[in-house]
Amino acid sequence: MVTAYGAHAAERTDVDARPASRVEGSRLLSVSAAARLLGVSSSSLRAWAAAGRVPHVRTPGGHRRFELDELVRWLAERGGAPPAPQQRLQELVPTRFEAMPETAAVLAGAGDDVLSAFEEELSRARSTAPRPSSARQTRVLGALESLTEALETGDLAACYRDAEWEGFRHGASGQPGDAPVTEALALRRAVDRVLAPSLSENAPERRAVERSLDRMAVRVAAGYADGVRCRLRSTLE
Numbered sequence: 001m002v003t004a005y006g007a008h009a010a011e012r013t014d015v016d017a018r019p020a021s022r023v024e025g026s027r028l029l030s031v032s033a034a035a036r037l038l039g040v041s042s043s044s045l046r047a048w049a050a051a052g053r054v055p056h057v058r059t060p061g062g063h064r065r066f067e068l069d070e071l072v073r074w075l076a077e078r079g080g081a082p083p084a085p086q087q088r089l090q091e092l093v094p095t096r097f098e099a100m101p102e103t104a105a106v107l108a109g110a111g112d113d114v115l116s117a118f119e120e121e122l123s124r125a126r127s128t129a130p131r132p133s134s135a136r137q138t139r140v141l142g143a144l145e146s147l148t149e150a151l152e153t154g155d156l157a158a159c160y161r162d163a164e165w166e167g168f169r170h171g172a173s174g175q176p177g178d179a180p181v182t183e184a185l186a187l188r189r190a191v192d193r194v195l196a197p198s199l200s201e202n203a204p205e206r207r208a209v210e211r212s213l214d215r216m217a218v219r220v221a222a223g224y225a226d227g228v229r230c231r232l233r234s235t236l237e
Contacts, residue, residue, distance in 0.1 A: 032158030099154035117190035164223035171227020
């Protein structure tokens with residue numbers, strides 16, 4: 001849920017991304033950590049950063065990072081204050097694994113290839129070819145960025161939370177549940193196709209990515225069910 005200060009953060013401020021090398025020595029937050037600080041979803045923060053609404057930098061690998069001091073200052077200017085740190089709930093499914101920076105680097109530079117493969121896989125999964133959608137492509141690139149960050153750091157917790165949020169958003173708004181799950185499975189097959197030339201079918205890294213994307217699809221479905229339950233409760237109150 002977006003907090004009051006999170007809602008103010010959506011106002012346009014026209015902030016350009018800077019290279020991370022210009023802020024050496026600063027404490028840089030990942031997308032998921034910055035989103036927790038602001039009290040918004042990672043997908044919302046990515047969208048705001050892409051639109052130039054929140055200050056951020058780029059790592060040499062192309063990932064977004066947020067300076068803690070600048071983010072707090074930016075938030076204070078909008079009348080908000082950072083919330084108290086939240087305790088992370090124990091995950092039923094392990095989220096930590098051995099980091100795979102080389103695999104992350106391959107995916108980080110393959111956004112166009114993943115998008116192309118994703119659209120092909122989505123067309124095969126649906127009876128009618130989907131219309132081109134910039135919003136859908138933004139979602140795919142956001143999920144891919146979240147996955148590459150997870151592979152780089154060895155922690156899938158934020159990636160799974162983003163997947164749950166995507167499903168919840170569809171369920172709470174009354175949209176069909178097959179759409180986000182079908183997209184999650186299409187992304188899984190697209191990523192597998194992109195990794196195929198550099199990793200053999202039985203390579204541990206490729207199998208680990210496959211399992212991670214399978215679990216992301218499950219999280220999307222679980223999030224959708226939670227969204228539907230919340231929507232039904234609200235209509236009965």
